[in-house]
Amino acid sequence: MVYITPILALTLTILTGMLLFSFLGVDPVEALRNFFIVPINNQYGATELLVKATPLILCAIGLSVGFRANVWNIGAEGQLTVGAIFGGALFVYFPETESVFMLPAMILLGAIGGALWAAIPAFLKTRFNANEILTSLMLVYVATLLLSLLVHGPFRDPDGYNFPESKIFTDSATMPILLEGTRLHFGSIIALLAVLTTWIMLAKTLIGFQVKVIGTAPKAGAYAGFSQKKIIWFSLLFGGAMAGLAGISEVSGPVGQLLPSISPGYGFTAIIVAFLGRLHPVGIIFAGLLMALTYLGGETAQINLGMPVAVTGVFQGMVLFYLLACDVFVNYRFQLNRFGKAA
């Protein structure tokens, strides 16, 4: 049942989506074709799917560890942004460097930046008991403004006609392209490695076990001597580092420079990806690809059918709604009582 509900939720989303399309005056079958098939029926489209899925999977895999431990980090968008700032800063200050260590150093800094940003809610939670949902979310706004501040000021390209943009990253600061003629880049490999690492960590290591125990049975965890604070720190730092990797892989990849806005809300959509993937590393890959498809589908439907791009957001929200609703079948067993009424 655990693995059937995502499919059930998807089916319901698509049915509701068809209703929505007819309501918008678009032929529902044609709309669905444009949303889910046209974007990926050629090689370029298929690689674009991987490009879009990369930041989603990276953020979601990090969040999933926290969600398993009941640590509600919803600020992945901010951690992504700070990761991009940290990694990007290296290029901004050393634009001439052609060292082969440039990109690895940027990736490392990206992870550190994301982790540092997530360390703030971790510290405030463990030291002052401040709710991590609210603090991590507030920090998203702060991070976005910080990025805006930097690209309007110290990070701005001096030869950039005063546009709020950094220099365009040189080759040594850019993710290598994996497939000639596409935008598929090394970030996808990082995402895959992150998924594998997380899988092993959750399945085979003590810290992974502690995460799962603290999440499902906090009292049992405490009795076993597992430190709740340690898990809060670990899952936030881990989630932040993953989101930071997503950030640097975006600016060193498809974006190619630091801009005031570097993400269409990947950090938030990743919350849906994590749940839709059942907080499981493999599930998150599938869910990430699917949510990436809604971004591409939204663009295709906008170009071909003139549909509003906001449909993407509606689809994404709807999937999560239906999934949570269908989970009642996972958590409870329905049976008819004597009065013939569901109980």
Next chain:
Amino acid sequence: MNGFEWVVPVILTVITAATPLVFAGIGELVTEKAGVLNLGIEGMMLAGAVTAFVTATLTGNYILAVAAGALAGMFMAFLFGVLTLSLMANQVATGLALTLFGIGISALIGQDFVGEPVKALEKLNIAGLTDLPVIGPILFGQDALVYLSFFVVFAVSWFLFKTKAGLILRAVGDSHDAAHSIGYSVIGIRYLAVLFGGAMSGIGGAYLSLAYTPMWAENMTAGRGWIALALIVFATWKPGLVLVGAYMFGGITILQLHAQAAGLDLPSQVLSMLPYIATIVVLVIISKDESRIRKHAPACIGKIFHPAA
């Protein structure tokens, strides 16, 4: 006047900045008092904002527009209720879903209305009274929703602490098993509390798109729904303090706007960060005292009620 002529306009703008927070905060307070944590305020406010704006543009009737905003918020809250109360879904996850869904659906509804102007909500004007210096425009020159926001705070305070129904609602929030065992409908009462929260968030959103900045823009709440959530912790679940907190945050928002306008030697982005940083600081100061939070927070907040369990 003697250099203080800016005081009245500043107070007036603080009031408009605080009012959406008062509505959203007081609505969520009632929801939380019944033991339900609805993190979807942002989504409900956006639904209210866009519905009210569209209604106002199409009909020109502001009473209808505010009512439509409230209904839209209630509709969103109803979805939340069905999921968390009837289908017993996780309240945190459902609240997040409500926010994400609200951002999407409001952008879809409002896409043809972005940038369209609308007349701001009319302000009270009583000949003689409104013209009084200083206190005139502040006390007698507001729009109807500002007065309503104060009324709602006092009404909620009276309802929660002076009526039997309010006592029952608090009982449901503090011990749903006990309330259930003496025959109260926990789910029914929680539905009502959630719907009230939705209506208030909807009106808060309507205030944003009709009065604070009379226009519609995607995601125009800019985190106010989350600030409202923090407000309740700040207020330790007391209605009067929600009002105080909302005006404090309204004050910070306006202060930074005026500082920007006055050309303060700080980048505008730093000033724009202030309301968010202030929220974190306040949250930290209040949460530090764990026992105080535990004493005031509804004991069953966020917990799923299942009568058979």
